[in-house]
Amino acid sequence: MSNVYLDHAATTPLDPRVLEAMLPYLKENFGNPSSFHSVGKEVKDALDDARTRMATILHVRADELVFTSGGTESDNLAVLGFCRANRPSTALRSAQEVREHTPAQEVRGHIIVSAFEHHAVLEAAMHLEKKEGFEVTYLSPDHDGLISVDQVMSAIRPDTLLVSIMYANNEIGTIQPIAEIGNAIQKYRADATKVAVNSGFKATSVASGPIFHSDACQATGFLDVDVEKLHVDMMTFNGSKMYGPKGVGALYVRRGLKLQPLQFGGTQEKSLRPGTENVAGIIGMAKALELVQADREQESQRLTVLRDTLIAGIRERIPKVRLNGHTTRRLPNNVNISFMDIEGEAFILYLDAAGIYASTGSACTSTTLDPSHVILSLGLPYEVAHGSVRFSLGHSTTMKDIEYVLETIPPLVAKLRALSPVRVDPKYYE
Amino acid sequence: MSYSQPPVTGKAGDVTTKDGGKSWFYTDVVKDHFFNPRNFMHEDANPDDYNAIGKVGSPACGDELRVWMKVDPASERVLDFRWKTFGCGSAIASTSMASVMVTENGGMTLTEARTIKPQHIMDRLGGLPARKFHCSVLCDKALRDAINDFYRRTDQVDKMVVEASRIIDPISKVTDHDIEEAVLEGATTIEAVQAKTKVGIGNPSVLPAVEELIRFYKEKYFG
Numbered sequence: 001m002s003n004v005y006l007d008h009a010a011t012t013p014l015d016p017r018v019l020e021a022m023l024p025y026l027k028e029n030f031g032n033p034s035s036f037h038s039v040g041k042e043v044k045d046a047l048d049d050a051r052t053r054m055a056t057i058l059h060v061r062a063d064e065l066v067f068t069s070g071g072t073e074s075d076n077l078a079v080l081g082f083c084r085a086n087r088p089s090t091a092l093r094s095a096q097e098v099r100e101h102t103p104a105q106e107v108r109g110h111i112i113v114s115a116f117e118h119h120a121v122l123e124a125a126m127h128l129e130k131k132e133g134f135e136v137t138y139l140s141p142d143h144d145g146l147i148s149v150d151q152v153m154s155a156i157r158p159d160t161l162l163v164s165i166m167y168a169n170n171e172i173g174t175i176q177p178i179a180e181i182g183n184a185i186q187k188y189r190a191d192a193t194k195v196a197v198n199s200g201f202k203a204t205s206v207a208s209g210p211i212f213h214s215d216a217c218q219a220t221g222f223l224d225v226d227v228e229k230l231h232v233d234m235m236t237f238n239g240s241k242m243y244g245p246k247g248v249g250a251l252y253v254r255r256g257l258k259l260q261p262l263q264f265g266g267t268q269e270k271s272l273r274p275g276t277e278n279v280a281g282i283i284g285m286a287k288a289l290e291l292v293q294a295d296r297e298q299e300s301q302r303l304t305v306l307r308d309t310l311i312a313g314i315r316e317r318i319p320k321v322r323l324n325g326h327t328t329r330r331l332p333n334n335v336n337i338s339f340m341d342i343e344g345e346a347f348i349l350y351l352d353a354a355g356i357y358a359s360t361g362s363a364c365t366s367t368t369l370d371p372s373h374v375i376l377s378l379g380l381p382y383e384v385a386h387g388s389v390r391f392s393l394g395h396s397t398t399m400k401d402i403e404y405v406l407e408t409i410p411p412l413v414a415k416l417r418a419l420s421p422v423r424v425d426p427k428y429y430e
Numbered sequence: 431m432s433y434s435q436p437p438v439t440g441k442a443g444d445v446t447t448k449d450g451g452k453s454w455f456y457t458d459v460v461k462d463h464f465f466n467p468r469n470f471m472h473e474d475a476n477p478d479d480y481n482a483i484g485k486v487g488s489p490a491c492g493d494e495l496r497v498w499m500k501v502d503p504a505s506e507r508v509l510d511f512r513w514k515t516f517g518c519g520s521a522i523a524s525t526s527m528a529s530v531m532v533t534e535n536g537g538m539t540l541t542e543a544r545t546i547k548p549q550h551i552m553d554r555l556g557g558l559p560a561r562k563f564h565c566s567v568l569c570d571k572a573l574r575d576a577i578n579d580f581y582r583r584t585d586q587v588d589k590m591v592v593e594a595s596r597i598i599d600p601i602s603k604v605t606d607h608d609i610e611e612a613v614l615e616g617a618t619t620i621e622a623v624q625a626k627t628k629v630g631i632g633n634p635s636v637l638p639a640v641e642e643l644i645r646f647y648k649e650k651y652f653g
Contacts, residue, residue: 343492345518349464362492362518371492383489383516419470419522421496421514422489 008394107159172325173334182231244288248281484576
C-alpha cells in the first residue's frame with residue numbers, strides 16, 4: 001500500500017541526524033544545567049553551545065533567545081508577556097500629533113494582528129481584549145492571503161504596543177512581507193524618538209511606536225530567518241516543523257525588551273521561562289535548524305517544482321477547485337485547495353484509505369464546529385472552507401508521490417460529489 | 431534524503447488508528463457505509479418519482495442532507511428512500527444506515543419511521559465517537575421533515591408533527607416555540623430569527639435545527 005505523508009505543516013518526522021545529536025542528552029549526559037558540579041556543567045556547556053549555534057544562524061545574540069515548549073508557548077509569551085509588561089500608564093501622542101499639537105489621549109494599549117494568525121497569537125490577543133482591557137485590530141488579508149505594509153502602518157495608533165504578523169501562514173502558506181513591515185515600523189519608531197527629543201514634551205508622553213513580532217514556525221525550513229534583515233523585535237520558532245523534536249521552541253526577544261513571564265519559580269532563561277531546560281530538545285532543535293537552513297535553497301527549489309506540478313495537475317484533472325492563497329508568494333511545500341461541493345473530513349478519510357495523509361480546514365476535524373478561520377478570512381464562504389484540503393510537502397516527498405496523488409484523487413472527489421446535494425456558487429472557483 | 435517514513439500499520443482501505451485501539455475513529459460498520467454508501471440519489475434519478483422530500487442543515491454549518499422518499503399512499507409504507515449528504519464520514523454513514531433501516535423488511539410505516547432516533551441509528555452503526563454524535567446524525571430529522579412533507583402534500587396537515595416545546599439552543603435557551611412565534615411574526619430566514627431570538631449566536635452548532643424549524647413553520651403556516 002502506498003504511504004504518502006503530505007502533512008509536513010502539521011509536523012515533520014525527526015531527522016535521524018537530529019536524533020543522533022540528541023541521544024547523549026537522553027542517556028549518559030543527564031545532568032541539570034543549573035547544577036554546580038561537572039555532571040551539570042557538561043550539560044550546561046552543551047546547552048550554551050546549542051544556543052550559540054542557533055543564534056549564529058538567526059543573526060542574534062545568544063542571550064536574546066528564550067527556549068520554550070514550542071511555537072504556542074513562544075507566541076503566548078510574546079503577546080501576553082510583552083503587552084502585560086508594557087501597558088501604557090500615561091497619556092500618549094504620536095509623532096504626528098506632537099507636530100499638530102494635538103493633546104495627548106488617554107489610552108488602553110492596542111495590538112495589531114492579522115485575522116489569519118495561528119490561534120496561539122490570535123487567542124492570546126483575544127484574551128487580552130476580552131479579559132485585560134486591551135484593544136485589538138484584526139487585519140484582514142486580501143483575497144490572495146497577503147497583508148500589506150500600508151495596511152499595518154495605517155492601523156498603528158499612539159498606544160499601539162505590538163504588531164504580530166506571521167512570516168508564512170500555516171494553512172495556505174502565503175508569505176508575508178515581514179522585512180518591509182519591520183523596516184516601516186523601525187522608521188516609525190525612529191521618527192517618534194526624534195520628535196520626542198525635539199518636542200519639549202516629556203519623552204514618556206510621546207508614543208515610541210510598536211514592537212514587531214512574527215511567528216516563523218512554518219517558514220524556518222524554507223525562508224531566510226536572518227532576524228537582522230527582517231527587522232523583527234520578537235520571532236517565534238518551533239522544533240517540530242523542521243525535522244526536530246516536538247515539545248521545544250524558541251522566542252527571539254530583542255535585547256532591552258521587557259516581558260512578563262507566564263510562569264514563575266526559577267531563573268532559567270533569564271527568569272522569562274523558569275524550569276529545568278529541555279536539554280535534548282533544545283540541542284535537537286539547534287541541529288534541526290542548522291540542517292534545514294543549510295539545505296533550504298536547494299530543498300525549496302525541489303519542492304517548488306513538486307508543488308506546482310501538484311497544483312497544475314489537480315486543476316487539470318478535477319473541475320471546480322480553487323487554490324487558496326497566492327500562486328507564487330507561498331511556501332514551496334504548501335498546496336491548499338478547496339474541492340467544491342464536498343466536505344473535507346470525508347475526503348481526508350477517503351485519502352487516508354488510499355494511503356495519502358493530508359489535512360483539512362473543515363470544522364469536523366476541529367474541536368469547535370467552525371471551519372478554518374484562515375479560509376474564511378480570505379472572504380470565502382463556509383462551504384468553501386469546509387471543502388479545503390492542505391497538502392504540505394517535505395523531505396520525503398517525491399515526484400512519484402505527486403503522480404500517485406494525481407492518479408488517486410479524481411475518482412474520490414467524483415464519488416463524494418455524487419453523494420453531495422451542495423453546489424457551490426461558481427463565482428468562488430471560476 | 432537519508433531518512434524514510436516509518437511504516438504505517440493497517441490494511442488497505444482501512445481507516446484505523448495506529449494503535450488499533452478504540453479512539454475516535456469509526457467502527458467497521460460505519461466504514462462500510464461510508465466507503466460503500468447505500469441508496470444514495472443518483473445523478474440521473476428523477477425527483478418526480480418521489481412523493482416526499484426532506485432537508486436539514488446547510489453547507490454553512492458543515493452538514494447538509496436531502497432525502498427523497500417514495501411512500502405508498504394506501505399503506506403509508508416507505509417503498510424507497512434516497513439521499514444526498516454533504517458532511518463528514520459519520521454524516522454520510524448514518525444517512526446510509528437510516529436509508530436501510532426505513533426500507534428493509536418491506537419498509538416502515540410513516541408512524542414507525544417517525545420514532546427513529548439518532549440513538550437507534552448509532553446503535554446499528556455499532557457506535558460513533560461522542561463528539562460526532564450530535565453534529566453529524568441529522569438524518570432522523572430529514573426523515574421527519576420528509577414525513578411532514580408527505581402529509582402536507584396529501585392534505586393531512588393535522589398529522590404533521592413537531593416535537594413539543596424543547597430548548598433548541600442551550601446557550602440562548604431559545605425553544606422551538608420561540609422560533610414558531612418568530613416565524614409567525616414574519617421572520618423567515620435564519621438572520622431574521624436570530625435578530626428576534628439570538629438563537630445560535632456564538633453557538634452555531636444549533637443552526638441546522640433552527641433552519642429545520644423555520645422551514646417547518648414556514649410550510650405549516652404559509653404553505
